[in-house]
Structure formats: structure tokens, C-alpha cells
Amino acid sequence: MTQAWIVIGLLAVGTAAIKGAGPLVLGDRPLPQRAVGVVALIAPAVVSALVIYETFADSPDGIVVDARVAGLAAAGLALLARLPMIVVIVIAAAVTAGVRALL
Amino acid sequence: MHTTPRTYRDGIRLALPLVLPTLAIGISFGVLAEPVIGATAATVSSIVVFAGSAQVAAVTVLEGGGAIAAAVVAGLLLNLRFMPMSFAITPNLRGSRWRRAAEAQLIVDASFALSADGQGGFNREVMIGGWVPQAVGWIGGTVIGVLVGGIIPEPATLGLDAIFPAFFLSILVGEARANSSERVLQAIALATVITLALLPWAPPGVPIIAASAAALLGLRR
Numbered sequence: 001m002t003q004a005w006i007v008i009g010l011l012a013v014g015t016a017a018i019k020g021a022g023p024l025v026l027g028d029r030p031l032p033q034r035a036v037g038v039v040a041l042i043a044p045a046v047v048s049a050l051v052i053y054e055t056f057a058d059s060p061d062g063i064v065v066d067a068r069v070a071g072l073a074a075a076g077l078a079l080l081a082r083l084p085m086i087v088v089i090v091i092a093a094a095v096t097a098g099v100r101a102l103l
Numbered sequence: 104m105h106t107t108p109r110t111y112r113d114g115i116r117l118a119l120p121l122v123l124p125t126l127a128i129g130i131s132f133g134v135l136a137e138p139v140i141g142a143t144a145a146t147v148s149s150i151v152v153f154a155g156s157a158q159v160a161a162v163t164v165l166e167g168g169g170a171i172a173a174a175v176v177a178g179l180l181l182n183l184r185f186m187p188m189s190f191a192i193t194p195n196l197r198g199s200r201w202r203r204a205a206e207a208q209l210i211v212d213a214s215f216a217l218s219a220d221g222q223g224g225f226n227r228e229v230m231i232g233g234w235v236p237q238a239v240g241w242i243g244g245t246v247i248g249v250l251v252g253g254i255i256p257e258p259a260t261l262g263l264d265a266i267f268p269a270f271f272l273s274i275l276v277g278e279a280r281a282n283s284s285e286r287v288l289q290a291i292a293l294a295t296v297i298t299l300a301l302l303p304w305a306p307p308g309v310p311i312i313a314a315s316a317a318a319l320l321g322l323r324r
Contacts, residue, residue, distance in 0.1 A: 003171055004140035007161050010175045012151040015182045019210050022189030023196060023203030030194055037286075037321030040223030042191040044287050045294035046184065047216045047275045049314035052298040054268035060163050063302040071265030075272050085273045089120045092269030097262030 067103060071096030107220065114232020117217050124266040125155075125240030126247070127258035132159055133248015139166045142249040149245035153211070153238070157181040160307055181308035187315045188215045195225040209234040216274045221281025286320060293317035 017024075031039055055072045058064035071092040078088040108117060132155060136145035139162050148158050157178035164174040189207050192215065196203040206227065214233035218225045247255070258264055279287060294317040301310035 004144045004165060006171055007165065007174045007178075008140075008144060008148045008152060010171075011148070011154075011157060011161060011178045011182075014175065014179045015152055015154055015157065015185070016208060018179070018182050019185045019189050019207045020204035021186050022191070022193035023200055023207050026190070026193045027200040028198070028203070031190075034322065035190075036223070037323070038318045039191040039321070041287065041290040041318035041321040042187050042315060043216065043219035043225075044275065044278055045290045045317040046188060046212075046311065046315050047219075047271050047278065048291045048294040048317075049184075049298040049311040050212055050216070050271040051268050051275060052295055052314075053302070053311055054264075054271060056299070056302055057307075060160065061307045062304075063299075067262070068265045068268060071262060072268045072272060075265075075269035079273060079276045085117075085270070086120050088273050089266050089269045092265045093124075093262035095262070096265035097260065100259065100262065 067096045067100040070099040107226075108217070108229050109226050111228045111232035114214065114217060114226075114229035115235050116232075117229070118213055118233040118236040121213055121266065121270055122236045122240045124258065124263040125237055126244040127255075127261075127263045128155055129241045129244015130248035130252060130255055131244075131258060132162075133245040133250075134252030135159065135166075135248075136162045136245075137249040137252065145249050146242070146245055149242050152178070153241065154178075154182050154185075155241060156307070177307065180306060180312075183308065184311045184315060185210050185215075187318065192218065192225045192227075192230065195227050197227060206231065211237050213237055213270070216271060219274075219278055221278040223282075286323075290317045290320050293320065 055068050056063050056065065074095040075088050075092040078091045108114065129149065132149070133145055136148070152158055160181055161174040161178040164177050188210050192207065192210065193203060196206045209231050211234060214230045214237065217233040218230035220226060275291065279291065294314040297314040297317060298310045301313055
């Protein structure tokens with residue numbers, strides 16, 4: 001049990017340091033010129049990775065193809081049809097649940 | 104959808120679709136963690152660490168009899184993805200170094216993704232607002248999980264796990280529509296390939312960190 005509290009304490013401190021790293025290093029200065037082009041691509045890169053990760057990641061690690069792929073494909077079609085985000089999400093969940101029930 | 108979100112309220116509203124799946128995953132974490140570390144530690148962990156995948160990874164290591172160091176490294180490796188996000192958003196935070204560092208604590212995947220304006224900038228109010236529904240879902244879910252966990256159906260049965268990729272895909276498509284420069288599309292393609300290539304064998308967390316390196320394409324003139 002003590003072990004768990006040590007892990008939680010270290011994780012909390014480490015995560016706070018990671019999230020605070022940008023401000024602690026940069027302060028209130030603007031980004032260096034060379035970094036501006038890189039920073040502009042961080043959101044698209046990270047969000048793309050999250051799409052793949054949330055679709056294909058197996059628990060606790062590895063890769064798996066399951067009903068989430070069908071849900072993501074349905075979400076893609078819904079986005080092409082320019083449906084609102086909430087509708088896209090409901091469709092993805094419904095298709096995934098349906099396919100999973102059939103498999 | 105085409106008015107640019109810029110207030111705390113916009114952030115809260117945009118993150119609302121994630122409350123239910125986050126609550127469900129929070130419940131799953133509570134159910135998993137309670138027998139391993141106890142109800143109090145599980146709840147405190149969700150408040151002070153507040154990073155789902157890292158907490159699950161750490162508890163999984165402890166459950167398997169792993170060492171403290173292994174559990175901490177597993178968790179921090181997953182959270183390292185917040186470092187590039189932190190650097191990216193810093194110029195759009197407010198106040199002194201320490202005030203900005205405090206605001207940056209509200210970076211989570213969803214709040215960061217929502218705050219990106221597609222032009223390389225970030226909206227501080229949307230990031231902060233977007234954190235709120237995530238906190239309610241995650242901490243609330245953990246409490247429900249440790250108290251009454253077993254009686255709730257698996258989130259996967261309801262397809263709730265597919266909400267996360269659909270949510271991030273919606274954000275990605277929005278970003279790509281706001282700025283479909285060749286460079287953005289190349290970064291998306293490269294990050295996708297890196298993640299898929301590393302996912303089967305790299306330790307959890309590493310694929311996303313590695314994929315953020317696709318942003319280095321921005322070094323080209």
C-alpha cells in the first residue's frame with residue numbers, strides 16, 4: 001500500500017513537471033523563430049497519433065483490429081457528409097456496438 | 104461549427120461529448136485499481152495525476168508485482184506526450200512563468216486538441232474550459248468505479264471506446280479544413296505511419312511521443 005502512494009506521488013510530480021516544461025523553459029518569451037513552424041505541426045501530428053492509438057491500441061499494449069475500426073470508418077463518412085461532431089460521435093459508438101454484437 | 108471557438112464556455116461545450124466515455128473509462132479504472140491500491144489511493148491518483156492511460160499503466164505494473172520504478176516509468180512514458188503540447192501552447196498562456204506553468208497543468212489530450220486553431224495558434228480559454236468536463240468525467244468515474252464498479256456494463260459493449268477516436272478524428276478533420284497546406288497533410292501522414300509502425304512492439308506511450316516528431320517537418324523553410 002505504501003508502494004502505491006510512492007508511485008502516485010512520483011507520477012503526480014513527474015506529470016506536473018512534464019506539463020509545466022514549456023512555461024518553465026520559455027517563461028513569457030515568444031517561441032524562437034525556428035520553432036514556430038514546428039509548433040504549428042504539433043497539434044496535427046499528435047491528434048493523428050491519438051486517432052490511430054485510440055482505434056488500434058490493445059490493452060495493455062500491442063495492436064488489435066476490432067469493432068472500433070468500423071466505428072472510425074463510419075465517423076469518417078459522417079465527417080465527409082459534414083455532420084456535427086456530436087452526431088459523428090453517436091454514429092461511431094452505435095456502429096461499434098452493433099458490429100461488436102454481431103462478431 | 105464555423106465560428107471560431109474562443110471562450111471558456113466554448114471549451115466546456117466542445118468537450119461535453121467526452122463526458123460519458125470518460126466517465127465509463129474512469130469507472131473501469133476505479134474497478135481495476137481498487138483491489139490493487141485501495142479506494143482512497145485510486146481516487147487521489149485520479150485527482151493529482153489525472154492522466155488515465157498513465158494511471159492504468161502504473162496500476163497494471165503494480166498488479167503484476169512490478170517494482171515502484173517500473174510503475175513510475177511506465178506512467179511517465181505515457182505522459183511525456185504532454186511535453187511537446189506544453190511547449191506549443193506556452194506562448195498563448197497568460198502571465199508569469201509560474202502562472203503559465205500552473206495553467207499548463209490543465210493540458211489533457213482533449214483540451215489541447217480542442218484549443219488548436221488550425222493556424223498554429225492555441226486558444227487558452229478553450230483549453231481551460233475543455234479540461235472541465237474531462238475532470239468531472241474522470242474523477243467522478245473513478246469514485247463510482249471504486250464504490251460500485253462491478254454492477255456497470257463494460258463500456259465496450261456500448262461502443263463507448265469508439266468515441267475517443269471519433270472525437271479526435273473530428274478535431275483532425277476540422278484542423279485540416281482550416282489549414283490544408285501540404286505541410287500539415289504531410290505531418291498528418293507521417294505521424295499516422297509512425298504510430299502504426301511502432302504500436303505493435305514499442306512500449307506503451309512511445310508511439311505517440313515518436314509521432315509528435317513528425318512536427319519537425321516544420322523546420323524546413
